[in-house]
Structure formats: structure tokens, C-alpha cells
Amino acid sequence: MKETALERERATESVEVVIDGLTVHLGGTRILDDVRLTVPAGCFATLLGPSGSGKTTTLNVLAGFAEPTSGDVRIGGRSLAGVAPHRREIGVVFQNYALFPHLSVGRNVEFPLLARKVDRGTRRERVAEALRLVQLPDVADRSVRSLSGGQQQRIALARALVFRPGLLLLDEPLAALDKQLREAMQLELKRIQRETGTTTVAVTHDQVEALSMSDVVAIMQDGRIVQVGSPEEVYRRPATRFVAGFLGEANLLPVVDGRTALFGNPVDGGGGATVLRPEDLEVTAADHPGTVEAVVTDVVYQGARLRLTVTAERTPLVVSAVPGELGTRPEIGERVGVRHRGGELRALADA
């Protein structure tokens, strides 16, 4: 396949993004509190957190729409302090895409190039390239209104990437799409990001989105970053209760003498509790060797899995089971055995 200009320039374009001690005070409240994050070049990072966690404010500061009270942002070593939004060389995809309704698709994508005084021939080339990148090569003359939601998002992406920014910002990229489209778009976004190699920072409150698309996840709470790591790391080894609960269902068990209660598995680190995910636990027949006795208190069929709630020694536990695996579906009140499937456990830092 013919190498595109984008692919050729990939190696030279990716830049590192450093968020250095951003603090934002507004009207007495501290919206961001010393936020620090280094995003390696070409990496896809996601800021994940509930509303009010400061993730959107961080995005605004990166884009230049909000001034930090203190702290700095550097892209490729170049500080953004005092730089106006239109000179930052950052591409932004807004939550509702913000495509210009009075311009055709092609003119929308061309828009950033107009500000950069690119000549007409080059503009046409780059627009075609960008549309090919998002796999919508034939829509240049259509109106924005005639596109579906997923297509509009891809055009917004094309528009944000056509001028080869050093940083791409995504604001809740999949929030406006319905579920099926969301999964397809997750893969699309990932592919496009890989192809251009653009350092990307996405902002979302949806943990599935964050885990599936990112190389790095930074979890934010009350204006601070509470944990940074790969998706697997933050999911399996959360640092705090909050992170554990935010990323999925969590069974919190106390840790005594370096071992979990109930199951007695060894736990790294010195904290007082650890997290067991529902899929880490297994339900068996009662009195099965190596299991703890439990009573089923709730059964919910969720298509791909059975969500069981059992009580073992007065501790409620949530267990995931594959529907076919158990033979007959357990009933409420039934006695069963529960055990931990194994694997590394790390104690929470704040328990």
C-alpha cells in the first residue's frame, strides 16, 4: 500500500506532553490541585473520573480555554503558558463534534488549513488524506447534517488531525454514540491514533471506554490524579478504594497479617484491605475442597454473565459466573462454595 504522507511523518511528529503541577483556583474552590502527568510521545492517555473530578478543566487548560492559577503545560518541550488557543497546535474533538453547519464536510476539514495559509492545492491534498484516514473518502461535498453521528465524529477527528497537531484532545469521545457504535468507534479511534502517532489525551467518565482505548489511564478525583498506570494495572491493582470502585465492581476484603480474610491468599504491600474482582472468584458446589462456605442471596442474568451475590461468613461478595459453566443456575438461598481463582493481590493504599 502506498505510504501516506501522514505515515511518513509519524516518527518525527510525535511529541511528549507534560502536565506540570496544574492548579486552578476559582471563586474559593480548588478545581485542580497540583495535577502532574507525563504522556510519552505517541501515547494514548485518558483522564478518567466522575463529574467534578477536574478532568474537563484539565482539558480546558490544555486547549487554552482556561488559565491555570499556577503550573505549566509543555508540548514537545515548549511551554504553553500565555499562548493563545489558536497558536497551540492542538487538535480538539468536542463532545458534540462542533462541526460548522454552514460549511460542507470538505470545507469543515479544510478550516484549520485556512488559518495556516496553506495554498489551495496542498489544502485539497491534505483534506483528501484526512478523509482517507478516517475512511470517509467520498463525503467532502456533503452537508454536515446529512451525516450520521458516527460519521460526524470521524469528520471532527479528520478536522482536528488535518494540520498534524502535536497533541490531540478528545472530550468524551464516545458519549454521544449508542452502544454498538461505541465499540466500533473504540477500535476506529485506536487505529487512527496509531496510524498518525499523535499523542492523545482523552477525557471520559466511562471506565470501559478508558480501559479499552488507552495506553495510560490517569484516574482523577476532586481535582487530583490519584493513580496513573496501564489499564490492566489500574484495574487489577487499584491504589485506593475510590479507584477500585470506579473501575468496576469490587469486593473489598480486609487484610490480616499479609493475607486476605476468608481465602487466606497472600497480599503484597502493607495496607489493610485489598480488592477482589467478581471475575476473580469462582462458585462451586457446597463443601467442595478448598472453598469457603456461602449462601446465594441474589442472581441476575445479564446475558454474557451471571451476576451472583453470595454471603460468606457475613461478608457479601459479588461473583461473576459464565451461565453455562455451572450446570443448573444457582437459586437464592442455596448453599455454595466460593474460592479465589488465584493471581497477584495488592493492598489498597488508603484502607
Next chain:
Amino acid sequence: MGRQVTEGGRWLLLPPLALLLIGLIGPLVAVLAAGIAAEGPVGMVTEPFRSELFLGAAVRTLWLSALVAVFTVVIGVVYAVALVAAPRWLAGLLFGVLFLTFWVSLLVRTFGWVLMLQPAGALDVLVGGEGLGLYQTTPGLVPAMVHIMLPYVVLPVYADLRGLDAAQLRAARSLGGGEWLTLRSVVLPAIRPGVVAGAVIVFVLSLGFYVTPAFLGGPGGQVVSIVIGAQFGRLQNLGGAAAMGVLLLVATLGLYLLADRFLGIGRSWSAAVERD
């Protein structure tokens, strides 16, 4: 993303502020200055009241404005309801008539009223015999002014009616309310903002009105603007005229500012225009 980008605001304000400074604030300050120069800061307020002509005119103006406001509100509400309740083709026609009169020159409309109200004028012909004797009288001004002021009530009230929650209307009916009850409990509260805004605007505008009283008000029916205008036109006693002007200004601007502060008139207007 939250924040609005705010650059450019200062530059953009330059043209309008410059225009208003030169064309509105400057002149108003000049009136104030002339009033003070002629009668002194205290005299400026008290002197006009010494003139019987002014006193009479002031009382007449207040009365007239109140009357016009009341009539305009009543007729305006009826018209707005008609606009909403009529079948589409008729509503379109009614709208067309309203906008047409809004667009046709004020002077021409007033002239039309002259033709109607003057002795041996159109109305007299229609009514026949003695004639209505309304020409050049204060009560005769009312129909003409209501004519002019009608859109200022119809538009906000229409906007309110359009914003009526259809579900509320249905609920009122289904709960067994009769027509009057439905109107009273759902429609009237909904149009209150528009009615109030309209009434205030009409009252304030009527206070300062000039054209129609000039043509249709008689020598015995002078309103304040006419009194001021007479002195201005003859270029005598401009100071005195300015003093009266200040009082009129205080009355109109004062009412407007109060209404804007407590009733949000400005917002109501904006909403009405949006509906257009």
C-alpha cells in the same frame, strides 16, 4: 467543555458604545446641563411644576398613557389568543396584518386616523349624522395610540402562549376543569410576564409619545412632549424646555430601569424577538 472564549469583547463594544455615547448619552447630558443652567439643579425639578400648562399636560399624559396601556393590553391579549387559536391560514393573515401595520410609517398611520376622525372624515361618514366629535380631543387619541402600541403587547403575550405547556392544558381539562378554570389556572399565569412587560412598555412609550398627539390631540389636549416641542420649535426658553425634558426623561427611563430590574423586561423583549 465549559468556558466561553471571551476575547474580543472589548473591541466589539467600541462601535456601539461610541455611537451611543455620541448620539444618546451626549445629548441627554446636554439636556440635563441646559436644564440646570436655566433653572439651577433644584429649580430644574420644581420650576416646571409651577407652570399650569405643564401641570395640566403632565396629568393628561399620565392619564392618557394609563388608558392606552389598559386598552392595549386587553385588545392585545385577545389578538394574541386569536393568533394562537386560529387555523393556520387565518393566523397567517392576522400576523400579516399586524406586521404590515408595524412596518407602515407611523406618520402615515396617524394621517389615516386623521382622515378617519376629522369632521366629515371617514368615520363620520360611516356613523352618519352628528359625527363622533373625537377629532383633536384626548379621548380621540386613544384608538390611534392603541393601534400603534398593539404589537408591543401582542408579541410578548404570543411568545408566552406559544410556550404554554400543552400537557398542562390537557391536564386541566382532563381533571374536569371548565373552560374558565383552565384559562384562569393555566393560561393567565403563563401570560402574566408578557402582559406585564407589554403594559410597562406601552405605558412608558406613551408617556413620551409625540407624533400622534401632535396630529390628533387638540389645543386643549396637549401632552408633555407637545409642550416641550412647542418651545423647542419656537426656540424660546430652551432651558425651560430642557427642564421639562429632564422630568419626562426621568419618568420614562426611571420606569424602564425599574421594570428591567424587577421584571426583567429586557429578557422578555429578547424572547419575543426570538419567536419572530
Next chain:
Amino acid sequence: MTDLRRAAPRTSRIAVALGVVVALFLLAPLAVVLPVAFSADSFLVFPPQQWSTRWFTEVLADPAWLEAIGLSARIAAGATVLATVAGTAAAFALRRVRRGRRALRTLMLAPLVVPQLVLALGLYLAVDDLGGRAGLGTLLVGQAVLATPVVYLAVAAGLAGVDPALTRAARSLGHTWPSALLRVELPLVVRSVVGSAVLAFGLCFDESVLAYYLSPPGRETLPTRIWLDAGQSASPAIAAVSSLVIGLAVVLLGVSVLVTTRRKRVR
């Protein structure tokens, strides 16, 4: 709205009937002017005894009337330009200003409320104080001030429907704020701007109070001439002129409707 009709049928019927009566009331003065304009009589008599178009030809051939029409048009055009620029800029500005928004909006709407006569007096005095003589330039500025709120309201209403994210998007994509305004915000409110400009022109053309007091003798605008003539003679010439004005209003209204309801083209 059919819901109101269903919820209060009797009241609706009465209201509609009354509404038609009111509409006739609104049309009455216009309906009176037209026949008189076509009368052959020398005096303002209603109903006209004979019919003719002589007054129209007389008016259109009379250089004094034509000059008045031309003058009105020129001043109205100038005032409209000023008012459109000021009103549009104000509408854009108020979207961006953080503090004092309320006060600014009150200021922008104030010209609607100030008594026209007091404004005329003020303009005269202000120019006099500065050592000049009030003339057509003063009139132009005064009319621009009166027309600005109309443009401001219309453009502000149009802007309210524009997504603020669009401006941010334009900026993030590399455009300075003037470029973003001209390329994104303005095109999206063009209809409001032009529609209100047409309305402003109509208002300025018809403006009579300022014109009457500020026009220098011998250079009168159309409304002033109508005024003066109506005071002196009672000939149907005025009715003829008035009919022409009504015709102009119909045309302007039609233009305005066309402009504001044409579907947006995608470039």
C-alpha cells in the same frame, strides 16, 4: 395551537372573531388613505367623489417631493449602516463579556424608551454646545441610535441559537478571534443581520420627530414634508405620498420575509 383550541373552544372562537375585528381596526387607517389618494378632488374628502391618479403623477413629478424622498433614502441608508454595525457588534460583544452584561443590555435597549422629542432636543443642544449647527449629519446619528436596538435584538436572538462550542472549535483549529467571528459566527446569523437592517431602514425612512426638528429648512426628509404639508394644505397629495409609503412598506416587508426565511445554502 390546537391544544388551546381544544382546551378552551368557546373562548378560542370568541377570541378569533374579535381578532378579526381588531385586524380590520388595524387596517382601517390604511384603507382610508388609499381611496383618498385616488380621488380626483382637490380637497380631502371622504369618500372621494371622483377617481383619478392625478395626485400620484403630480407628486412623482414634483421635484420637491422627489428630493424629499431621495434625502430620506440617503439618510436612512447611512443611519442603517451605522445601526447595523453597532447593533451587530453589540450582540457579538454581549456574548463574550463576563461582567456588566446586564447593564450593557439595558443600555442597548434604552434608545427604544427615550422620548424621541427629548432626544431631538438633546441632539440640538449638544451640537449647539459644541459650536455647530444641528443638521442632516446630526439627524443621521440620531436615527442610527434609534435603530440600533432593533438590530441588536434581532442579532442577539439569532446568536442565541448558535452553539458556543463552534467558536471554541474555530479557535482551537488555529483561527484568531476576528477570523472565527467572520468565518463562523457571522455567517450563521446573516439572516438576522440583513432582516433587521431592512427593518431599520424602514424605521429610519419613516422617522418623523427627529427629522422635523433637526432638518434644516429647505432640506426636509419625506416625513417632515408630509408633516408640513398636512399642516398647511389639505390636498390629497399627502394621501398619494402616504400610499407610496405604504407600498414601500409592503415591499420592504416582503424583502425582509424573503431574506429571513430562505433556506441556508451550504457552500
